[in-house]
Each structure stands twice: as structure tokens, then as C-alpha cells.
Amino acid sequence: MDEGGSRIRRRVSVRKRTRPGLESAFPVPAAAELGPRESGEPREPEKLEEEEEEPCAGGRRRRTAELQPLEHNDSEEDMFGDNDSFAENSILAQVDDLEQKYMRVSEHREDSTDVTTENVCLENVECDRLSNTAAGDSTKLNVNGYTKNQRRLKAASHEPEADVLYDIPSSQVLYFESMQNFSDNLGGQTNKDRKWDSSSCKMVSEELSHSIKQPQGTDESSSKVRSSSDVNRRKSLKDYLKSAMTGNAKAQTPVLSRTKQLQETLLAEEISMAKKTMESSSNDLGPFYSLPSRVRDLYAQFKGIEQLYEWQHTCLTLNSVQERRNLIYSLPTSGGKTLVAEILMLQELLCRKKDVLMILPYVAIVQEKISSLSSFAIELGFFVEEYAGSKGKFPPIKRREKKSLYIATIEKGHSLVNSLIETERINCLGLVVIDELHMIGEGSRGAVLEMTLAKILYTSKTTQIIGMSATLNNVRDLQQFLQAAYYTSQFRPVELKEYLKINETIYEVDSKTENGMTFSRLLNYKYSDALKKMDPDHLVALVTEVIPNYSCLVFCPTKKNCENVAEMICKFLSKDYLKHKEKEKHEVIKNLKNISNGHVCPVLKRTIPFGVAYHHSGLTSDERKLLEEAYSTGVLCLFTCTSTLAAGVNLPARRVILRAPYVAKEFLRRNQYKQMIGRAGRAGIDTTGESILILQEKDKKQVLDLISSPLENCYSHLVQEFTKGIQTLFLSLIGLKIATNIGDIYHFMSGTFFGVQQKILLKEKSLWEITVEALNYLTEKGLLQKDTILTEKELLQEETISKSKGEFQCNFYITKLGRASFKGTIDVAYCDILYKDLKKGLEGLMLESLLHLIYLTTPYDMAPQCEPDWMIYFRQFNQLSPAEQKVAALVGVSESFIGKKVSGQAIKKKVDKNIVNRLYLALILYTLLKETNIWSVSEKFNMPRGYIQNLLTGAASFSSCVLHFCEELDEFWVYRALLVELTKKLTYCVKAELIPLMEVTGVLEGRAKQLYNAGYRSLMHLANADTEVLIETIDHLSRRQAKQIISSAKMLLHEKAEALQEEVEQLLRLPSDVPGGVASSTEKA
Ligand SMILES: Nc1ncnc2c1ncn2[C@@H]1O[C@H](COP(=O)(O)OP(=O)(O)O)[C@@H](O)[C@H]1O
């Protein structure tokens, strides 16, 4: 390794010098054979697919770093089994219970209620709580707090104006109470013996009943009153609580319930215990892997996970993990990798009190994770913040006490890290977790991921990096890059049997035999002539062996094929299938109609009654979510899908069928194959999972090669992705002052993944040459300036190189344009065009309609692949108002040009195709903003609704990029306010009143409308909603979804309140440099 590498390694080794040799401590895969890449370089699956299926969307992977890839898959996690109840078992719920009773008692006091009943009732609660041994200690604390509340209440009740207490926001009452509790606790409770035993239980119980008994007196006559009006009373209490909460919300005081206060005390106690355990060098892991036992309970409650798999335990107790070294672990799909990462993240958030970044591959997965972790966050006291699409704040809000878990897509994760480095807060990031780490080898997104990690390695000595991945061949390179330990296991919770089908014979894959397979059985299914013709691959036979009682996935090469196969199968399914879960399926269709303004895709309308649906990126995210939900609950039993379903989502099936060994026109790759078949077998439901790959005789050899070949290697794309890779990197290195002179930049480069693989990837050039070339390109483009007059040629000369590596300084500075591009994460390839377009806009921005502004924020990289339908273009053009037509003229598209295109006439004048296409896309967006209906726009422009939605998401992201770009350039100040609003419009693209509801992660348009119509009009309404009421009033809302919505809303509300509090504190803080030294004298005082 060269000098630079060792420099970086030295830095790292300071941090982790206690590491033993990796090989000695961990199973390390056999040394990878790192041959040069073949010319048939593996390509990205999605890209291939889109090229085939949807030419316009093909460029999505090539968008600017800020933009999200728009494959929306769903849940990584199967959470919240339907009968798990947030409200029933948790400590929070128990506290709630107690709280309610407390309220009731206070009412009884006035009503002179039956004391005995009340005591019995309270004692029961107490017993319930004590049976929860895990939370024993904390219960005690909690109950004490409660008792004190009672006392204070009692005192208050003797005062003539005790009721006044009820008129001030309960958060303030709570504040005073908790302050009192806190000081009381300090007074002795914390040092007392924490062991919970029956005597202390008794003592507390007694104290409890005692304190309640007193104020109530002994009026027995009221017992009847109580029992008869019990229901009403409960209700009125609920009303009371609700109105108190609403009052709080209206008053804009932070919503802090009593529950919250009690819960926090309780948790703080457990955490400080866990922290101590962690700090002590003993091997004692404390209640649950150095975490409060509450975490274990929550996993059981929310996810039904009672026990860790053996490998999960092993992994969590590895020396390297205990010592906080970087770690890569890889297991087959469905192995349960997420749980390990989550436990480590919670340790970091709760015990080490550091922020955590989790990077996930897709927007929809980020959202799902946020929904699923919000309830943990509320219970355990940390923030979950979304960094996906156009959401996310840069730099993130500094939190006062609680720590933040940022859940981000690859692109947003990168921007977040940049902003943390810029504000010198990178050390606050204790842990970074990357799911699907192998994506580092996939196109521009891989390059962005690589930059992010390299920057963290270079700038923060204390940030731990943990990467998860499906099994990889050349993990050693990644290990070297991340300086990471490695753990791997072949564990799968359900056994997987792999089969191949050729004609009517099924073979089992068997690596022990010579040709890799053994005969298994012949298909036994009577085919009519018609069926034989329609279904030569025997798909109907294969699927009917499992559905409807078990689930089945059929992977198809293209989107169109998915739809065709779904329809074909339904044509031949017996009518009996219609009866299976008939009512539920009917609901699904109704629900689809509901979320899509009365539209249902005709194909789905025909297939869903059979329990069958297609699943690909042509669906809107609302539709996809709904179908996935129906599949997870067994209402739908068969999905025909593209390979994108396999990447990331957790939708397992009893049987996985691969309709052909192709993804679009490309032959299947080993990693893709593994990922698809990995979906077979539902943990805890199926005893085995099976995969069947259907192939033709002609493909047999290639398939056998595929099955027996080792996994593909993972290669750096940093340099290959020129403008999106190395150039973007250099711009930000210099912009952020991470490395500004050529020597440092070179050193940085040698510590990247590319640096590790350079000798395999780019033999003909040295790393130095590559570095100089990229810097030079940026300088020529006016994005960088250098402080030396040396030319590129001179820089490449021998003596300069040796000097530069040593004492010779050649410093680079970022220009204004460079900074704007880097801040806006604008692809270097487009930054000068964007600049020109914006500049031209200053001369004559047409503001009578939004079209011009939309055009400016239409993503450049979507234009080349767009193929306008000229007839539609022409028709739309004709309907434009004079002002809108003027916009077209301003950007350089004339009606006559489009007219000629329609009639197929030759066009002499040279017209930039990208501009014409971009205006077409802008027209689509413009119509969408006006009509706010994806379906009608999709019809109008004859494009798949999923594509329209992707365009919208892309434009929303790009609009926020352009905004950041303009913020850096004074001449564009006028755009700023306009773009803030436009970004909002594009992000939500709905009627304004729905926006506050859609801020809640997971609430999409359809749902927002329902909620709004049911009276939930603000975030506060949602955060304070009652699960049961919500389920009752909102059609087709499962308990699980209702709970997720409420927890996400609570989380968001909490975040907002916290941010406002922070702002208030900042405003009131006395600056240290007030003239006259007021501050210093105050400080002294
Ligand atoms: N210890 C466990 N017991 C039961 N289920 C588990 C356990 N660990 C994980 N799971 C479940 O297994 C499924 C797959 O886990 P996941 O982490 O998504 O796998 P992958 O390794 O593919 O990332 C999830 O539904 C998860 O909740």
C-alpha cells in the first residue's frame, strides 16, 4: 500500500489499536480472486429493467446525488402482529391505566365514591405490574412518583381553588410535579436497594392505597352510583383527557403527558444501570445486551421476537463488537440481520448517548423503518428523523438531551454527513449502520455510499461503522476499506430447497452431484390444449400446488410480463379461488378505489378476486403499500413481480418461482438469483421454503454455471462514475476543507474503496494521475481554483509528484459556483447548464403561471430517456394559455417544431432534444400540480402512474437541490422564496389542507384525505388520536397501521416542540460577548 493508505490506516489504528489480527479472530473468507473485470461488467438490475420496460425511467439511477431512486419497495420488517397491542401490555400502557385511575379517584373525591372498589382495583393493577418482573425496579420508582402525585393532589384539594389546577395546561402541572418528584428521588430513592421483593411491593401498595383512601372519606352510599355510572365516567374522563390534550395543543405548549414524565424517570434509571454495566469491564451484559430490559419487552410486544437466533447472540457478543470496532456481517436474505443492527443502535442512542445514522437503500424502506421504530423511540426516549426524498434538515437540529436516530437513503445520508462535517459535529455521530452494504458496488449510488463512508473514516475517530450485507465474495476488500472485522454465517430460519424446472421435469439443485442437480419429480397436472398454449411453462400447475393456503411469488423479467402472467393465471384458476377470503379481497379493491380517486387498475380488478396481483414500480406507492399489506395478511396469495421486489422488501413466500433466468434481456446474475430465492420460506410460518427456476433447454448450461458459480465481486464505482463519483467527492473535500492540498486529497483517495481496488480496476493509470486529472477537470470547469501556476502536465512530472506527496503544496479552493453545486448536490455534469438556465430566467422569468419555475426544477437527467408522444405534446401545447406558450418560447420550443414532429416532417433547424423533452416533463408536472390527480394525468399523457409519481418525487428533490444551489449564489436570491414554496408543492402535490397530515411518515394522499374528512386536521389531532376511535372512523385501517400513524405523529410533534424549545432557549440565552461585560458578571453570579 502506498503512503496515503498507511497514513489513513495510521489514523485508524490510533483509534482501534487494540484490535487483534482480523484473520485470527474471525472467520474470514478464502482470499478472493481479484481478477480484472471482464468486459461484460455486471450492470445494475434496476437500470436494465427500466431500459427494457420503461425507457423514460431508465435514467433514475443516474440522477444527481440528491435525488432518490424511485423504486419503492416496502417493509424490511414484519412488525406489529395484528394482535400486539401498544395500549395493552406496555409499561406505558400500565402507567396510562394508573393515570386514568388517578384521574378517576380525583373525581370520586368530589363525588364521594366507593373506596373499597377503588382499592381493590388499584391493588390489581399493582399485582399486574409486579408480575412483570423485568420492569420490577422501575415499577417501584414509578409507583412512588404516583404516590407523590396523590399527595399533592390531596393537598391541592384542600385549597379553595384547587380546581384551578385543571385549567392550566396539564403539561405545566406535570412539570411542577415532576420537578418535585425529581428532587424527592434525588433525596434517597436512587441510592436505595433496587432489588424488588415482596416486602417492598407490599409497602408501596399500602402506601398507595393509604394515600388514596384519605381524601375520599368513607361514604358507602356512593358505591351504587359508581357502578351504574362507571361507563359514563370512563368516557367523561377520556373526554377530559382529550380536552386537556387539545387545550395543550392549541396553546402550543409542548405536549408532555404525565405518562411521559413518569416513563422518562423510569427509563433514565434503567439506562443509567445499563450504562454502568457497559462501562464496567465485566462480561455481564446487563438485562438485555447492555440495554434496559424494556427493549426486550418491546421486541416481544411489537415484533413478536421472543428470543434471538443463536448467530445473533454470537454476533452481538463478539469481542470486536464489544470493543466497538467496525464490523461487516453477512448472512443470506431473511437471516435476521436487522435486529443485531438495531440492538447496537439502541445501545449507542440510549447508553452512549450519541446520535446514530442508519442508511437504507430506498425511500419506501426508510419510511417503513421510521414507522416501525417510532414506537420504540417514544417508549425509550430518542428521536427518529427522516432523511429521504425532500425530507431532512441540514444540518440536523441539535437536540438538547435526547439523541437522534437519522434514517436516511444513501443520497440523504451523504448530505447529512457533509453537513455534520461542515458544522464540526461529526463526532456526535456515534454509529453509522449501512444495510445492503454490497450496494457500494452499484453505479452512482455505490459511489455516493463510498464517499460517505470514506469521509466518516477520515474525519471522525470515534464513529463506528457497521455494514450488513447478503453474502459477498470479495468482502476482504471491503474489510480493508472499512478497517472492519467480519462475521458471517449461512443461517436461515427456514430451510430452502432449490429446484430447476425443464419441460415437465423438476430437478433439485444438488452441489454434490457432478452436473449440480438431481431428478426430483415429474409435474402431474392435466393440461387442456388451450392451457398448454397459453401456459407453456406450467405456471398454473406450479402455483396451484401452493395457493391459496400458502403464498407464492412469481418473478417475471419485465413489468408488462408481470401483468400478463397475473391475468393468464387467473384465467385458468377454478372459481373456488374466488371464495377464499372473498370479503377481504373485496375490501382490498374498495380500498384501492378509495386511495386512487375512484380508479382501479383494470388488471388488478380482474386478478384480486382470485387473490392475485402484480407488483412493480408502475404502481403508485399508495397502491403498492396496500397490496403488500394484503399479501402480508394472507388476503392475497400470489404476486407476480419484478426483481425489484427482491431488493430490500420483506415479503416472504412459501414458494418462489422464477419465470425465466432473465432480468429484462440480461441473463440473471448470481446475486440477483440469490436475492430472489432468498424470499422463499416465512420464518415462524413455513417449515421449508422452495424456489423453482423455470428454464428452457437452451439455457441449461448457463443456468448450471449460474448456480454453481461463486457470488459476484463488489467493485468501487468512484472513478467510473466520473461526475457523480470522484468529481463530486473532490468538490466536497475541498468545499468542506476535509482535504485541500493535492497531497492530502491523494491520501484521502488511497483510503477509499477505490484506493483498495485501484490496481485491479484501473491498471493503466496511477492513483496520482487519476487524482490530478479529476482536479484539473474541476478547475477547468470553474468549480475549483488552484494557488499554483503548475499545469496538469507539470503536476504529472516525476519530481512534482514526489514533492507534492511530501512538502510541496498545491492548494485548491472552491469557487462560488463550485460551492453552489456541492451544496445543492447538483451533478457536476449539469451545474453549468443549470447556472445558465437560472441566469436566463433572471432576464425574463414568466411568473403568470408556474410552468416556467417548474421547468427550471425538472430533473435534467430524466430528459434524455423521455420519449414524448408528439400527438399528446401537440394537443397539450395547443391548450396552453398565451402566458404558458410564452414560457415554451422562452426556453426555445416552438409549436411549429412539435407540429412537424407530429406530421413526421423533416426539421432543418437544430433543436436541443433535451430541452424539448424537459419541457414535456415540465408539462406533465404542471398538469399534475393543477389537477393533483396522478390517475388523470397518467391517462392524459399515456404514461404509467408509477412513472408519473416517480417524476414528481424526482422533481421535488431536484427543486430542493436547486434551492440550495441558489442559496449559495447572491445573484439568484430572488429564486429562493419561490423555490421554497415550489418544493413544498411538489413534495406534497395535494390540496394544501392535507399537507400537515402528510408530513407524518407513512400517511400518503389517500389516507390523508380520509383522515381529514374524519376530522383529523392537524398533526396534533393525529398525535392525540385514540387508536380505537381511529380504527372505527377510518375505513380499511388496520390496528397496526393506526398505531404506526399515531406513533409517527407523536414523534414528529415531539420533534417540532423540541426544536421550538431549543429556539426559545437560544433566544433567551445571554451572549457571552455583550458589550459591557453583563454576561460575564451574570456568569459569575
Ligand atoms: N430472533 C428472531 N426471532 C424471530 N424472528 C426474527 C428474529 N430475528 C429476526 N426475525 C424476523 O425475521 C425476518 C427477517 O429479518 P431481516 O432482518 O429482515 O432479514 P435480513 O437478514 O434479510 O435483513 C423479520 O421479519 C424479522 O422480524
Ligand SMILES: [Mg+2]
Ligand atoms: Mg435486510
